Amino acid sequence: MTAEILEPRRRPTQERSHRKFDHLLQVSRDLLLDVGFESFTCEEVANRAELPIGTLYQFFQNKYVIVCELDRVDAVAVRLELQSFADAIPTLDWLKFLDRLVDHMAALWVGDPSRRAVWLAVQSTPATRATAAVTEKELAAEVARFLAPLTPDTPRERRTIMAEVLVHVVYSMLNFSIRDGQEHSESIIELKRLLASYLLSAERS
């Protein structure tokens, strides 16, 4: 019942293992993109990383932990992006802000297809899904904070839900619209319209 969070068994403290840890993650990312989560095996990760299998298991119990960690890394990156965009809010009207934000996110997804691969992977099993849900919720909490000045009359409660819906919709639409290394720009445009009309209607609530 408790939402078991999938975490690495051990995080490196020394420099030496830190490099190996990061390398394993990077190789995992590539492999995930190449073969998909079903065919993703710990053995192959170790092979490609040219590290013994035992080293991998020092850090990661299994492949589920690996993709959850990758998902966490990606979420942190998105939150940083959000932060840096926050500075732009005062100087732009928020429709323009939204436009740029979506474009920027789309560019990230196009530029690094492994994000989609990671997202799809964590959706694949109950355990990883639960962990990813927590990560997603944290991101949503951040988004809720951004929403506050835009929708001052909306109750805090509702804003939380709104942010969760927004994050979920944006993620699934990005991963729907951007495949095979190219963006399907018509649906990105519709995504913008969808978000804009939703936020607009909330603003007027």
Add this chain to the structure above:
Amino acid sequence: MTAEILEPRRRPTQERSHRKFDHLLQVSRDLLLDVGFESFTCEEVANRAELPIGTLYQFFQNKYVIVCELDRVDAVAVRLELQSFADAIPTLDWLKFLDRLVDHMAALWVGDPSRRAVWLAVQSTPATRATAAVTEKELAAEVARFLAPLTPDTPRERRTIMAEVLVHVVYSMLNFSIRDGQEHSESIIELKRLLASYLLSAERS
């Protein structure tokens, strides 16, 4: 490159095998709900169905084909629901129509959690995802037809994209909001608002 569609190896013609085919699908559905797609094996399906493994392989090459078939069955059911709702359009304003439709879909998802399990399963691998995308596109085409009278000024092209976005968003939100056999009604409400504002903005375009 060609979008390989995953189809049963053989569909039954005789009564005898027809029953077995359907029984295998029903058992698969239950098993999927119980253990998830990762732990879903053809052997276990055959065991639970109390049919020899060879019989299963007569119809289905592998488990991927099974879940794609289940997904197809579910999509057909949704299309029938849509059909039956079509009759209500003239007698209701469409906001009310939307409201009822979403409620009805939500009730379906709550009443039969296997729909979510099937949806999640087909998203898990490249091959099933591709097949499910085709199924989803067919459903979207149907939705586009419903949209026509509501948004007469929207170009046909855009309506097609809109329908695809709508279908994708509704599916992912339903499967996000309805878990563990219960509906998280706040996010369902937000889904309605999201759809309503989007459609409204299109109507006025």
Add this chain to the structure above:
DNA sequence: GGCAAAGATGAGGGATTCCTCATCTTTGTG
């Protein structure tokens, strides 16, 4: 220099799953 803690290693036992195919049974038809 030397000791404890941290890190590294990879062979191999155990457990599954996949899926065919050679053979047997049932059905339907002339």
Add this chain to the structure above:
DNA sequence: CACAAAGATGAGGAATCCCTCATCTTTGCC
């Protein structure tokens, strides 16, 4: 009734994967 086509069956070969654990090496610090 007899024959061909369709259907049913399940033993078993081949292929992976998972992941531990006993042992060895490196690092950091006094």
